[in-house]
Amino acid sequence: MGGEGEEGLMPEPDKRTSEKLKRLYETLRELQAKTYEVTEELGRLLNGEAGIGKILRELEEALSATWAARHKTPYVWQYTRDRPNLKRLLKLLGGPEPIAARWLNYVWDDDPYLVKARHPFALFVANVNRYADAGTPTDLELEADAPADCRHVPPCATDQQHTRRRAAEMRA
Secondary structure (H helix, E strand, O other): OOOOOHHHOOOOOOHHHHHHHHHHHHHHHHHHHHHHHHHHHHHHHHOOOOOHHHHHHHHHHHHHHHHHHHHOOOOOOOHHHHHHHHHHHHHHHOOHHHHHHHHHHHHOOOOHHHHHHOOOHHHHHHOHHHHOOOOOOOOOOOOOOOOOOOOOOOOOOOHHHHHHHHHHHHHO
16 A cells, blocks of 8 residues: 555556646646736736836837837837747846847847848847847947948948948958
8 A cells, every 4th residue: 555556556548638638737837827927917016016018118119219220210010929029038038128238239230131131120039149248339329420421221320330331341
C-alpha cells in the first residue's frame, strides 16, 4: 500500500484521452495567464495607477512622435497586429521607457532597407534586441532642420547623420 505496487497506479490513458488531457491542460494554462493579467490590471487601477489601455495609448503617442520627427508624418498604427506586440514588449521589457529608447535607436537607424520601408513597427518588434545596447542617441536634435546640402529622403536631422549617410553611400 506504499504506492509501490501496481494496484494504486492509474491506468495508462488511451491516445484519445491523452490528447484531450493535453488540450485541457493548455486551456487551463491560458486561463491562468489571463487571470493573472486581469488581477494585475485590477491591482493597478485599485492603486490609482494608469490602466494598460492608457499606458498603451501614451506609449503609442510617444513612439509616433519619434517616428514623425524622422518621417515628417505621424505613424499609422495597425492596432489588431501592433497592440498585442506592444503589450508583449511592455511585459518583457518592464515598462515603456526601454521600449521608447530602443524605438529611438531603431527609427534613427540608417540601414537602407529600413529607410526605404520607413521603419515599420513589425520590423522593430522582430529586431527589438538589436537596439538594446546602443543606448539612447545623444547627438540627435529631433527638431533641427536638415543640413543645407542634404538631398536624402527622408532628410537628415543632423550634420552627423548626414555625414554617416554620405559615407555609407560612397562605400556602396
